[in-house]
Amino acid sequence: MGCFPCFQKKDQVAQSSEEKPKPAPSSEPKKQNSGNVKKDNSKENSNRGSEHIAAQTFTFRELATATGNFRADCLVGEGGFGRVYKGKLESINQVVAIKQLDRNGLQGNREFLVEVLMLSLLHHPNLVNLIGYCADGDQRLLVYEYMPLGSLEDHLHDLGSDRRRLDWNTRMKIAAGAAKGLEYLHDKANPPVIYRDLKCSNILLGEGFHPKLSDFGLAKLGPVGDKTHVSTRVMGTYGYCAPEYAMTGQLTLKSDVYSFGVVLLEIITGRKAIDNSRSGPEHNLVAWARPLFKDRRKFPQMADPMLQGQYPSRALYQALAVAAMCVQEQPSMRPLIADVVTALSYLASQNYNPNNRTFQNSSHSPRTKRDSENKRRI
Template sequence: MCRRRGRTEMSYTERAAADMRNWNAAKIFSYKEIKTATNNFKEVIGHGSFGSVYLGKLPDGKLVAVKVRFDKTQLGADSFINEVRLLSLVRHQNLVSLEGFCHESQRQILVYEYLPGGSLADHLYGPNSRKFSLSWVRRLKIAVDAAKGLDYLHNGSDPRIIHRDIKCSNILLDKEMNARLCDFGLSKQMIQPDATHVTTVVKGTAGYLDPEYYSTQQLTEKSDVYSFGVLLLELICGREPMNHSGTPDSFNLVLWAKPYLQAGAFEIVDESLGGNFDVESMRKVAKIAVRSVERDASQRPTIAQILSVLKESYSIQLSYLAASGHVN
């Protein structure tokens, strides 16, 4: 009996791969269709630790972003299946939508809607970042959109979802500069409604990683909040979470920015903003950002509380621009 079970029992990955075909939420593409859509993978529009992203065009003329994973490890296979499963479950205007996938001959390919605005990281740090500098009101709108997407994952989805890799490069922009969260390969579902955490191996990106999660391996929604707090500091200061070009005490954005912002000192605000911001709007965002990156997770706000503050700050900045005659 044991021998028979051993022969017929499938691994988690095999079982999940079989299940993928029954999820029905996304189209299953053949590798041949993918090659045709991308003109034999002609135009690269992005790179990451997972592989490369190519521009594609479907037969109906719709443009898509085709993410080809080169990670052939078990972790790579699991994160691919995890992303397809989660994006088959969730639908929200501030989450990137999955058009389909290809899973044949060990090829792991995800097909997303194409967002021509690129990533938030491109706009803050890319080669054209100073040329196309993001104003404070645009930064606030992007933060509001991203917070709405994360709020949906934490509070609107059943089961709840922890994203686990919130960062600038995982916020994509459409042509109107509306923001959407992407990359759910590391995300975790909170299956038990009353669960307070998920115990799991530490994964994430240096500079954004919740120190409490790192030390306890207990992942919570507040881990996402920490990462989101780092993101807000980036929007305020216009610099990356880890930066080794300055003095040693400025390497880590959180450790460097917190004392200034707690003291209400705005000399560290991104100089490319040119001072074109309402002080109260900036103060509110700085205050909630500092709270979000507290080492003690219980001291951090929820994403719903952050979203409320960001909406308020956005309204204040819009009023400031209207009163001063400035454009966005």
């Protein structure tokens, strides 16, 4: 599959040439509308588009001041798009994250405008909040709410000495929250939105490990009416792209479900979607997991060693069953994201206590499950 752009780089591939969604007409303000994304026939350029955007505009000078002229000690992240800085905007008295797009990077004007439009029109507790943007000259910057705990990737794969391992309860909470954000895009937005770049580094964490989807530069309006898919240039990140999308460029909501399945596997196993330090089938997480899915006795082998055995066996089986369904090769065999939300919300509601191996349901009285009971079939 190396001939497809999706599989050429670890991070996002070259700038998209596809059509972006247009902003809503100014006669129909969308700031309070959390579900409708509409298009008009305005010319495709950032100046015309910005007339209809509800997010605040900032000057480059304001953002430079907020970050101490983009000092190195304010840098909190870096990727193919450019760099992210932590800053303090005095005009609104708020700590923010400022993403400065690399003028020679992989994310161009189209992706910049798509992200501003999407996050101006779509609002949900599990989507990152866009505060504003800057389009001074050739400078392109996005201003978000600051997410103090960084990304899910930071807590799974880049675990520093200042970070503790994620326990089982927190992992299920993050998985359920990310699924709810995706459900909003698929089922509540009108027309539906295909996220197209779901991965651990794009799931940001707030206080209490509350997850929010971020980085909507590759988002695409989904099929409507009798259409089953949208055809587009293949974009995404190696290891997360659905196989049918990588092969044909036909994008569906089930493409996102596949990507979510990969993320869920990462959450459960602690392994990377693509791990260059491993060889053979272990290099690709899905390729490694598929044979193990066929034998429930091997499920404990798939649990992250960092959990140190502190997880409920039955919930592990159920979570792996959900992941296995999401990464089915045939899109029609994958579940709807709403069904994934139902399953993971249940698992997240079961508060597991590793000290006495008990569960406490958030809406029911405490009850104990012994290991033998946890091994019953799903």
